[in-house]
Amino acid sequence: MSTQHSFILKLSCPDRPGIVHAVSGFLFERGANILDSAQFGDSRTGEFFMRVHFQQVGGDPGLDSLSEAFSVLAGEFEMSWEIHDAELKPxxxxxxxxxxxxxxxxxxxxxxxxxxxxxxxxxxxxxxxxxxxxxxxxxxxxxxxxxxxxxxxxxxxxxxxxxxxxxxxxxxxxxxxxxxxxxxxxxxxxxxxxxxxxxxxxxxxxxxxxxxxxxxxxxxxxxxxxxxxxxxxxxxxxxxxxxxxxxxxxxxxxxxxxxxxxxxxxxxxxxxxxxxxxxxxxxxxxxxx
The missing domain is CATH 3.40.50.170 (Formyl transferase, N-terminal domain)
Structure with missing residues (x-):
């Protein structure tokens, strides 16, 4: 499977049930395939951290459109977050x-x-x-x-x-x-x-x-x-x-x-x-x- 149109999402927010479900559901609804995902909940601080590398297989909405759409979900969970083009060299x-x-x-x-x-x-x-x-x-x-x-x-x-x-x-x-x-x-x-x-x-x-x-x-x-x-x-x-x-x-x-x-x-x-x-x-x- 080509990774020509792939992106990386990383986020942190207060830990609560449903974060992984909400993020994976958001990506599924936009025709994305998760290539790898990792998460960690810090029991001492109550913070949740996640990184998802995903590929657009149902059309490529572009980084700006993805970011604009994700901002709504991020607001619901009080997330600090970034989405990056995985093909772009820093x-x-x-x-x-x-x-x-x-x-x-x-x-x-x-x-x-x-x-x-x-x-x-x-x-x-x-x-x-x-x-x-x-x-x-x-x-x-x-x-x-x-x-x-x-x-x-x-x-x-x-x-x-x-x-x-x-x-x-x-x-x-x-x-x-x-x-x-x-x-x-x-x-x-x-x-x-x-x-x-x-x-x-x-x-x-x-x-x-x-x-x-x-x-x-x-x-x-x-x-x-x-x-x-x-x-x-x-x-x-x-x-x-x-x-x-x-x-x-x-x-x-x-x-x-x-x-x-x-x-x-x-x-x-x-x-x-x-x-x-x-x-x-x-x-x-x-x-x-």
């Missing part, structure tokens, strides 16, 4: 500083089709990866931070935001972008900016976490991909991964192992986000894998 802007393993990994996955995205721009406060960007025919924007003043940071972020908005970016990925975003930029990108932190949060926040982990003699190191918020390294977690280490390893060896973990963790988080598998649940996430 636009992802990547930001990086001077450490490029996550950028390189994302670009390779993008080129080989493992990540269903478009990358209209790469932004950096250093010039180190302009040749890498050029090898993928992706525009590279160098916006240096030559001063540490608030005015300089605000001016630099204004240029960053101009590129993001110019391309109508669906997602911004901080692929080891070693700058703290201002509260204004964090709020502007709320729910559509993912950061990779080279630690298994909530442990070892801030700078040089592998050295912090070494000093504590940890037996596992990890990485955390999370949404960016105004609270540093506190955003809702999307994915985490760990690797076993031991007492014989140096901080540099932990760092090398950790970089592989970071790449895998960030790639999973980006993939799940652009496939509309992540729903915010307060300070947490529900991820329909």
């Amino acid at each position: 636009k992802v802007v990547i930001m990086v500083s001077k450490i490029g393993h996550c950028l390189n990994d994302l670009l390779f996955r993008y080129r080989t089709g493992q990540l269903p995205i478009e990358i209209p721009a790469i932004i950096s406060n250093h010039k180190d990866f302009y040749q890498l960007a050029a090898s993928y025919d992706i525009p590279f924007h160098h916006f240096p931070l030559t001063e540490s003043t608030g005015a300089a940071k605000a001016a630099q972020e204004a240029r960053v935001l101009e590129v993001i908005d110019q391309h109508s970016a669906d997602l911004v990925v901080l692929a080891r972008y070693m700058q703290i975003l201002s509260p204004n930029l964090c709020e502007h990108l709320s729910g559509r900016a993912i950061n990779i932190h080279h630690s298994f949060l909530p442990s070892f926040k801030g700078a040089k976490p592998y050295y912090q982990a070494f000093d504590r003699g940890v037996k596992l190191i990890g990485a955390t991909a999370h949404y960016v918020t105004t609270d540093l390294d506190e955003g809702p977690i999307i994915e985490q991964e760990v690797e076993r280490v031991d007492h014989s390893m140096t901080p540099d060896q932990l760092t090398a192992i950790g970089r592989d973990v970071e790449c895998v963790t960030l790639a999973r988080a980006v993939k799940w986000h652009v496939e509309h598998r992540v729903v915010l649940n307060g300070t947490k996430t529900v991820v329909f894998r």
Whole structure:
């Protein structure tokens, strides 16, 4: 069966009987065939979450018509919801500083089709990866931070935001972008900016976490991909991964192992986000894998 005209619906609402029946009935009445569906009821918060991937087999009403019709049902159940064209590749802007393993990994996955995205721009406060960007025919924007003043940071972020908005970016990925975003930029990108932190949060926040982990003699190191918020390294977690280490390893060896973990963790988080598998649940996430 072709998935040429397929869509993804994701929603959250107060839990009550009849939600799945109402959603599936709505789709059936419009000639849709459900390809896959997942749902979760949070007994602690009383919230219900659902993701449905469906195909139009009885004529294609289009995204706008579907959204308009579904808004009536959504109102009845007090839903927060989105419907997306499953064939449309989200636009992802990547930001990086001077450490490029996550950028390189994302670009390779993008080129080989493992990540269903478009990358209209790469932004950096250093010039180190302009040749890498050029090898993928992706525009590279160098916006240096030559001063540490608030005015300089605000001016630099204004240029960053101009590129993001110019391309109508669906997602911004901080692929080891070693700058703290201002509260204004964090709020502007709320729910559509993912950061990779080279630690298994909530442990070892801030700078040089592998050295912090070494000093504590940890037996596992990890990485955390999370949404960016105004609270540093506190955003809702999307994915985490760990690797076993031991007492014989140096901080540099932990760092090398950790970089592989970071790449895998960030790639999973980006993939799940652009496939509309992540729903915010307060300070947490529900991820329909």
